[in-house]
Amino acid sequence: xxxxxxxxxxxxxxLIVLIAITILPxxxxxxxxxxxxxxxxxxxxxxxxxQWGNFTEAFRSARMGExxxxxxxxxxxxxxxxxxxxxxxxxxxxxxxxxxxxVLFIVFLLGITLPFEGVITPLYYQVxxxxxxxxxxxxxxxxxxxxxxxxxxxMRAHFVNMPTDLSEAARMDGANTWQLFWRIHVxxxxxxxxxxxxxxxxxxxxxxxxxxxxxxxPTKRTMAGALGAFQGQWGTDIPLLCAGSLLILxxxxxxxxxxxxxxxxxxxxxxxxx
Amino acid sequence: MLDTxxxxxxxxxxxxxxxxxxxxxxxxxxxxxxxxxxxxxxALLIYAWFVLWPLVLTFQYSLYDWDGIGPSTWVGxxxxxxxxxxxxxxxxxxxxxxxxxxxSAIPVVLGLLIASTIRQIAGxxxxxxxxxxxxxxxxxxxxxxxxxxxxxxxSTGLVNQFLSLIGLDGVTRAWLxxxxxxxPAVGVIGAWVLLGLCTLLLLAGMSRIDQSLYEAARMDGAGPFREFxxxxxxxxxxxIGVCVTVTVIxxxxxxxxxYVSTQGGPGNATMVPGLEIYYQAFSERHVGVASALAxxxxxxxxxxxxxxxxxxxxxxx
Numbered sequence: 255x256x257x258x259x260x261x262x263x264x265x266x267x268x269l270i271v272l273i274a275i276t277i278l279p280x281x282x283x284x285x286x287x288x289x290x291x292x293x294x295x296x297x298x299x300x301x302x303x304x305q306w307g308n309f310t311e312a313f314r315s316a317r318m319g320e321x322x323x324x325x326x327x328x329x330x331x332x333x334x335x336x337x338x339x340x341x342x343x344x345x346x347x348x349x350x351x352x353x354x355x356x357v358l359f360i361v362f363l364l365g366i367t368l369p370f371e372g373v374i375t376p377l378y379y380q381v382x383x384x385x386x387x388x389x390x391x392x393x394x395x396x397x398x399x400x401x402x403x404x405x406x407x408x409m410r411a412h413f414v415n416m417p418t419d420l421s422e423a424a425r426m427d428g429a430n431t432w433q434l435f436w437r438i439h440v441x442x443x444x445x446x447x448x449x450x451x452x453x454x455x456x457x458x459x460x461x462x463x464x465x466x467x468x469x470x471x472p473t474k475r476t477m478a479g480a481l482g483a484f485q486g487q488w489g490t491d492i493p494l495l496c497a498g499s500l501l502i503l504x505x506x507x508x509x510x511x512x513x514x515x516x517x518x519x520x521x522x523x524x525x526x527x528x
Numbered sequence: 529m530l531d532t533x534x535x536x537x538x539x540x541x542x543x544x545x546x547x548x549x550x551x552x553x554x555x556x557x558x559x560x561x562x563x564x565x566x567x568x569x570x571a572l573l574i575y576a577w578f579v580l581w582p583l584v585l586t587f588q589y590s591l592y593d594w595d596g597i598g599p600s601t602w603v604g605x606x607x608x609x610x611x612x613x614x615x616x617x618x619x620x621x622x623x624x625x626x627x628x629x630x631x632s633a634i635p636v637v638l639g640l641l642i643a644s645t646i647r648q649i650a651g652x653x654x655x656x657x658x659x660x661x662x663x664x665x666x667x668x669x670x671x672x673x674x675x676x677x678x679x680x681x682x683s684t685g686l687v688n689q690f691l692s693l694i695g696l697d698g699v700t701r702a703w704l705x706x707x708x709x710x711x712p713a714v715g716v717i718g719a720w721v722l723l724g725l726c727t728l729l730l731l732a733g734m735s736r737i738d739q740s741l742y743e744a745a746r747m748d749g750a751g752p753f754r755e756f757x758x759x760x761x762x763x764x765x766x767x768i769g770v771c772v773t774v775t776v777i778x779x780x781x782x783x784x785x786x787y788v789s790t791q792g793g794p795g796n797a798t799m800v801p802g803l804e805i806y807y808q809a810f811s812e813r814h815v816g817v818a819s820a821l822a823x824x825x826x827x828x829x830x831x832x833x834x835x836x837x838x839x840x841x842x843x844x845x
Contacts, residue, residue, distance in 0.1 A: 261752065265646040269658045272642060276661050276724060279676035282686045286679060296684040343571035352564025358572070365579050367833050369781030371802040372826040375809040375818050376585035377578065379596070399578025402571050431563050460669040462784045463802075467810065478669035478784070485675060485788055492679065499675045503668050510667045514660050521666055522732055525725065525774050 280500075287312075287497035294492060305493070312497040315488075320473040321480040322505065324390065325459055328476055331394035332458045336401050337447055343402075344409025345435055349416055359410065365403035370463050373400075381468055392468035393476065397461060401454055408524075412446035413439070449520035452513065456521075459506060477502050589819035596815050607820035616796060617821060620804045621828070623711060624780050627800065628832075630715025631722055631779035636771045638719075639726035644752075644760050647734050662724030670721065674788035677717040678704060681789075704790050710797045717785050722778060726771040733767035734760060769840025776832050780825065801825040 281298065288304040289295040291311065312318070343362075347355045377396050378387075386392045416439065424434050440447075458476065465479025472483035481502045488495045510517050590607055594600035611617045649655055665673055680686045681703040688700040703713040737759065745755050761768070783802035786792060792799035792807070801821055809818035 261645065262649050265649045266652075266654060268642055268645050269649075269654050272724075272727070273658050273661045275720070276664060278686060279673070279680050279720070280664070282680055283676050294684065296689055298686050298689060339570040339574070342567040346564040346567035350559050350564045350567070352559065352561040354561065355564060355568075358568060361580075362571075362575065365575065367777055367829050368579065368583075369777070369802065369825060369829060371781060371783060371805045372822045373579060373582035373586060374805065375589065375815060375822065376582040378809070379585075380578075380582060395574070396578040399574045402575040402579070406571055431559050431567075435567070456667065460671075462669065462671050462787070463806075466787075467806070478671045481669060481671045481675070482788065485671075495675065496679065499672050503672050506667050506669070507664070510663070511660075514663075517667065518659060518663055518728070521663065521725070522729055525729060525770055 280503075283496045283500055287493055287500055289493045291494050292491055308493055308497040309501060312488075312494050312501055315494075316480065316484045316498050316501070317473055318498075318501055321475070321477060321502075324474055324480075325477045325505075328390050328393050328397075329455055329458050331390065332397050332401070333451055333454045336398050336405055336454055337451055339398075340402060340405030340450070341409050341440065341443060341447060342435065343406045344411075344413050345439055347406070348410035348413030349418075349421070349439065350431070359406075362403045362406045365400075366407060368400075368403070370400060374463060374467055377464075378467055388469055388471055388474065390469070390474055393461065393464050396464060396468075397458060401457065404524075405450060405454070408450050409443070409446060412443055416442065449516065449523060452516055452520045453524050455509075456506070456517075477505065586819045586822050589815050590823050592816050594815045595813040596809075597813075600816075603816065607816045608824070610817055611820050611824055616799070617804065617817070619796065620799045620801045620821070621824070623798065624782070624800050624825075624828070626711055627715055627718065627779040627782055628776055630712065631718040631782070632772055632775035634715075634719040635722040635726040635775055636768060638723060639730050639771065640756075640761070640764070640768070642727050643730040643734055644756050647731070650731060650735065659728065662727060664724075665721045666725050670784035671788050673717060673721055674785045677720065677785075678789045681713050681716075704798075705794055707794055707797050710790055710794055714782075714786055714789055714798050717789060718779065718782065721785070722775050726775065729767050729771055730764060733764045737763045765840050769836055772836050772840075773833050776836070777829055780829050780832065801828075 278298075285298055285300055286295055287308055288306065289299075289301045289308075290303075290305050291308055295301070346352060347359050381387055381392045381396065384391075386395070420438060420442075421434055424438050429437070460478045461476050462478040462482060465475040466482050469475050469479065472480045475483070481499060484498045484502070485495060488498060591602060591604060592600040593603045593607075611621075646655060646658075682688075683700070683702040683705075687703065691697070691700050701709065703709045741759050741763075742755055745759060750758070781802055782800050783806070786798055786800050786803050787806075790798040792803050802825070805818045805822050805825070808814045808821065
């Protein structure tokens with residue numbers, strides 16, 4: 255009994271330390287962001303005269319409105335298409351199990367541990383030859399391809415476990431393969447698809463390498479890529495840089511807090527499967 | 529990994545519906561193979577276009593000397609020998625392995641210790657708050673984590689403030705700017721990002737361990753340490769494997785954090801393969817060298833990840 259209580263107490267203390275370590279960098283960003291622009295304050299120091307204007311200043315000079323729009327456009331370009339084609343592929347490989355499907359699946363798996371740096375150089379020349387450098391397509395098209403191994407893997411894992419009687423019944427009623435897929439299996443795959451949607455949203459929004467290599471104009475990049483440019487521009491003005499970083503964090507934080515339960519389970523499942 | 533991966537992911541549910549595990553296609557589902565291929569075609573096409581083909585090109589570029597604009601010359605394996613003999617290039621690989629200590633070993637070991645300590649209070653309100661909070665580093669862009677920590681680790685940052693507070697004035701420094709501490713400092717940022725994920729993954733795994741095992745161990749007079757070694761760790765083999773895989777890939781392929789916190793400096797004390805590929809390809813215009821390093825990096829990832837998968841999943845399915 256005593257041992258158990260002492261363990262619970264140590265557990266609580268550890269949790270609090272863990273929470274503190276996780277949060278402190280954000281708190282430090284926040285207090286620093288409130289210091290007068292151009293100063294060099296110390297790590298954790300509440301300013302005597304908080305400069306809330308730094309946030310509006312950062313919003314304006316980083317052209318945050320345009321960056322937000324750009325990130326949303328990129329997400330809209332990547333996520334729905336990826337979901338649709340990955341679900342179709344997962345359905346065919348996992349449920350229809352056509353001849354050659356297993357080999358195909360292994361071909362997709364080949365890409366699952368691929369670091370993006372491995373293909374970034376040829377991607378640059380490919381995108382240049384397509385005339386798409388410096389456009390949002392330069393991020394959208396390669397990202398869809400790069401997300402396919404994981405997405406197909408994820409959806410196949412769902413369809414492999416779907417019972418076949420359902421499809422047999424639908425077949426009896428004369429459904430063709432597309433109707434079977436779209437009317438019966440897609441609605442049933444809702445949870446798997448929405449978890450995948452969360453992961454793809456997050457990975458697109460936070461994509462950095464593709465953004466800085468393929469797009470020069472910060473306002474056509476993802477949020478993360480724009481932050482890189484913002485750092486180059488404001489690297490010396492610490493309070494403004496901190497304010498900008500916080501602004502760029504905010505959208506994902508809000509989305510995370512709204513969908514936190516789904517996020518946590520999607521991320522845990524995602525890493526378990528990947 | 530290729531065939532072990534799908535074994536484990538089917539495993540939990542397979543017991544419930546053994547019927548669907550038969551690999552043959554049921555008669556009523558008999559669909560001509562070409563229909564299946566049409567369903568796969570869009571995914572396959574874009575994957576081939578933006579992953580498989582660039583992979584082939586990376587191999588091809590790695591055998592040439594090319595500045596990205598003019599004509600290219602065939603140099604055989606010369607770029608590869610450069611990667612391993614040029615100290616600036618081979619150092620990046622050594623650095624990547626050093627980062628594994630911080631990105632993998634620390635989060636996994638600490639994660640195990642934390643998870644087993646908080647196992648009993650996993651249902652408390654504090655634990656639920658912690659569950660949300662420790663996920664924040666996973667949700668924000670790595671670039672933002674890099675900026676926040678560059679500030680934390682700067683000469684006037686919070687880390688030094690704290691050290692002064694506990695009387696360690698002597699060791700304070702600009703951690704990311706000092707040749708001897710820059711790489712560990714980058715490692716700390718990675719450890720911060722990955723610790724929460726590992727802790728939660730391991731905690732989720734622990735909740736699936738049969739509680740009666742612990743009760744039996746208590747009856748036999750086992751303390752927390754022996755429980756940890758004899759029950760917790762062996763039962764978490766698969767989760768530990770997942771944590772190690774994810775974190776090792778994050779260490780070897782590190783880019784975002786290093787790019788914003790040190791840009792590979794001071795000197796090239798924190799240069800890692802991902803960043804070197806970027807500089808070689810787009811600043812130095814040594815496309816061949818960059819591609820050779822890219823091939824080496826991809827090979828390293830596979831060489832590290834495949835044995836981990838094999839070790840931790842072999843007899844779990």
